[in-house]
Amino acid sequence: MESDKDVEIVRVAGIEESGPGDLTFISNRKYIRHLKTTKAAAIILAEDIPPVETPSLRTEDPYLAFAHALEIFHVPLRQEPGIHPTAVIHEGVEIGPNASIGAYVVIGKGCKLGSGVTLFPNVVLYPGVRIGDEVRIHSCVTVRESCRVGNRVILQNGVVIGSDGLGFAPTKDGGFYKIVQTGTVTIEDDVEIGANTTIDRAAVGDTVIRTGSKLDNLVQIGHGSHVGENCILAAQAGLAGSTRLGRNVWVGGQAGFAGHLNVGDGAVVTAQSGTSHDVPAKAVVSGSPAFDNKTWLRSVALFPKLPALTRRIRELEKEVERLKQAIVPSSRKDS
Secondary structure, X not given: OEOOOOOOOOEEOOOOOOOOOEEEEOOOHHHHHHHHOOOOOEEEEEOOOOOOOOOEEEEOXXXXXXXXXXXXXXXXXXXXXXXXXXXXXXXXXXXXXXXXXXXXXEEXXXXXXXXXXXXXXXXXXXXXXXXXXXXXXXXXXXXXXXXXXXXXXXXXXXXXXXXXXXXXXXXXXXXXXXXXXXXXXXXXXXXXXOOOOEXXXXXXXXXXXXXXXXXXXXXXXXXXXXXXXXXXXXXXXXXXXXXXEOXXXXXXXXXXXXXXXXXXXXXXXXXXXXXXXXXXXXOEEEOOOOEEHHHXXXXXXXXXXXXXXXXXXXXXXXXXXXXXXXXXXHHHHHO
16 A cells, blocks of 8 residues: 555545545556546555555556455345245245245246345246356346256346247248257356346257356347356347357457357457357457458558548549550550
């Protein structure tokens, strides 16, 4: 800590909103300009930022340190343990110790819940669902039949796990015959899934979300897809059926993936990219169709200049044609 006096911290705030009693942070260097005007009581800074008058804590990762600080001051939402009298629970359901089952929750036949599970109001678990320990499932989540959720998983409001995938066989009369989706969904440990995200059950086998992955709001995971360990998918990203992401893949908002393709470990697919082919490990791709990010950036920089370049090319073509007309008659005369 860099300070010659004691300071009292009563809350945390962003650098632009912070005032007396606030702890704030800077992890993005574009906010350094606010160091001169902040009224914060203390600030978390990276080790390479020059000294400041505000009492400061130096750390290798200010963002992570601030995340820990938030936990100190935040009072988490907790539901009272026990089973609400309006909950509808099938006879024979196994519920572990210290569970909290909210109002109007429905738990189907053959379900099994681990210890410390919290189900907020209006959660629905279809028959045969398995839920691990210390899972938090927020209101209006539906987990369909026979799906499995690991330990310490968080499902935000409106998540749907195990809905039918888009499986239809075209018929000769121009219609579609529904393919029964006989598979399930498996969500491993320490996964968080954002509000209104949908993860479809597989036609056969499993749709899988591996340990530690984080899915934002409104993400669509198609049937039979696999999301590897510690992936992160931003809002409105969509995986068509049988897409496979390796470990530590980062996907930007509104990025889309055609089905039956593989994305290698550590790859980055930037926002609004359209990926129709396999992506190598550690590649960074952008655009639609997606290609190398550095090439894409150079291409995007040229887009505004294309009209002027087109006009210049036409002018040069006219000049070349004029020169041809001038040279040809002269050549004939000389002969």
